Amino acid sequence: MALGWFDRALAAVAPRAATRRALARQAFDGLARGYDGAAKGRRTDGWRTPGTSADTEVAMASALLRDRMRDLVRNNPHAAKAVSVLVNNIIGAGIMPRATSGDEKLDRTVNALWEQWSRRCDADGQLDFYGLQTLICREMVEAGEVLVRRRLRRPSDGLDVPLQVQILEADFLDATKSGQGSGKGRLVQGVEFDGIGRRTAYWLHESHPGDVFGAWQGGLQSHPIPARDIVHVYEKQRVQVRGVPWGAPVIRSLRDLDDYEVAEIVRKKTEACVTAIVFGDEETQQGVAPAVVDADGKRIEQFEPGLIAYARGGKDIRFNQPAAVGGYAEYKRASLHTIAAGFRVPYELLTGDLSQVNYSSIRAGLVEFRRMIDAVQWQLFIPMLCQPVWDWFTQAAWAAGRIPEPVVPVEWAPPKFDAVDPLKDAMADLLSVRSGTMTLAEAIARQGRNPDAVLAEIAATNAKLDEAGIVLDSDPRRVTKTGSAQAADAFAATDIDTSD
Secondary structure (H helix, E strand, C coil): CCCCHHHHHHHHHCCHHHHHHHHHHHHHEEEHHHCCCCCHHHHHHHCCCCCCHHHHHHHHHHHHHHHHHCCCCCHHHHHHHHHHHHHHHHHCCCCCEEEECCCCCHHHHHHHHHHHHHHEEEEECCCCHHHHHHHHHHHHHHHHHHEEEECCHHHHCCCCCEEEEEEEEHEEEECCCECCCCCCEEEEECCCEECCCCEEEEEECCCCCCHHHHHHCCCCCEEEEEEEHEECCCCCCCCCCCCCCHHHHHHHHHHHHHHHHHHHHHHHHHHHHEEEEEEEEECCCCCCCEEEEEEEHHHEECCCCCCEEEEEEECCEEEECCCCCCCHHHHHHHHHHHCCCCHCCCHHHHHHCCCCCHCCCCCCCCHHHHHHHHHHHHHHHHHHHHHHHHHHHHHHHHHHCCCCCCCCCCCEEECCCCCCCCHHHHHHHHHHHHCCCCCCHHHHCCCCHHHHHHHHHHHHHHHHHCCCCCCCCCCCCCCCCCHHHHHHHHHCCCCCCCCC
16 A cells, blocks of 8 residues: 555654554455445546435525426426326325224214215315315326314315315425524424424414515415415435435436437438538529528528529439438436436336336236335325324314214325236135135225125115115125025036136
8 A cells, every 4th residue: 555645654654654644544444345436537537426414405406406307207208107107106095094982883974974075174275185185186296295284264164174175386395495593493495393303383484485475465374374284295215304206317318319319300300401402503592402582682591391402513413312310219217217217107007118028027027116106105104194184074073072082093004006806806806805814895995995894785785785686795794505505506617727
């Protein structure tokens, strides 16, 4: 290990410190050699890897990332499709709740009250709760985060439960509020924390900062809203306070693909403008484009499709032959694979191109995607949005005297995944229920339906069939000898083909 002039000078006055410095450098060099990713050289020149915190990185980039992603979703069909695929799979028809207090009478009351409230829960008066879920999920994916505000209403407003929720875009959160908060707390990009790190308030603008009319009316001012009245929905990729758009890793790839396609279109149009060039002897034909005179008498040259241009100095005609450029399809397919990976959706769902897959490969490819969707539903969307809104609902219903207690346990049923082969999936559910590895309620909930409502409908149907003298094993909770025999015969007679 070579010693520099500073090391030699340090050794002359402080040999012990120089020794420690040399040993530390030697240890670091050994670590860098052990990990190629930590090596320095020409291959890593220009690679910026700052050790900033997640909040610092988000603060510097979130607003621009959000604006660029929104522009891409507005104007780029692939970005719009990626967001749509994620929202449709995470929310679908809606993530539905079912009260599970153990008291059947209370559960029925709460479920009926929820059905009434969910139809009128939107503070804007346009969507039901499941429509709000779709909008919230879209904002979370496209903009990276979204705020939901609790709005308590007066009894005179005529609501079954005096509560509504309001959706606020991430722009309402005042990102300039950072630093020391009240007391021993702190402010991070508009979110206020107390001394032990609990969220206490959100500093919100009165109007959207991008709304010109709102800005005129003081919309750039912000005020603290208690954290108990706000739900903040975003994906935590690190220990961070705010989120970023899901498509952030491929924003440049989407833009580059747009630029490449525009360049191809312009090149093709330019080639199509010149059909042929005639070489003549007349001195007046000095241009390669038709002569056009503007209002001031000035000569203008222009190109147009099907143009035959005249040039001096020759006596023949030469037709233009546009050059064929290959590799366009391959480049676009490779770019779309990159974009699909950045959005975490399968290439086939992003593009609708199924030419490269068969039955087995598409099923296998969807397994990992569905596992990711399950994780988002159960680890992000339900605990961050659905459960807090349910708690708001039960508290408001209790305060209004509609239910006897403010806390009611709940189970959530995300939307089902449509089966590629419905027969095989149905027989798999049947085997699971019959073998006791899955309850009937779980099987019904996997279909995105309320088990209590479905079982009540089955019971009513069975009662009508019994009156008519028809035996049908449509309710697996009531397994008679006749019903068991029918089910066994039907299962044995079913030929399940597991091949492609």
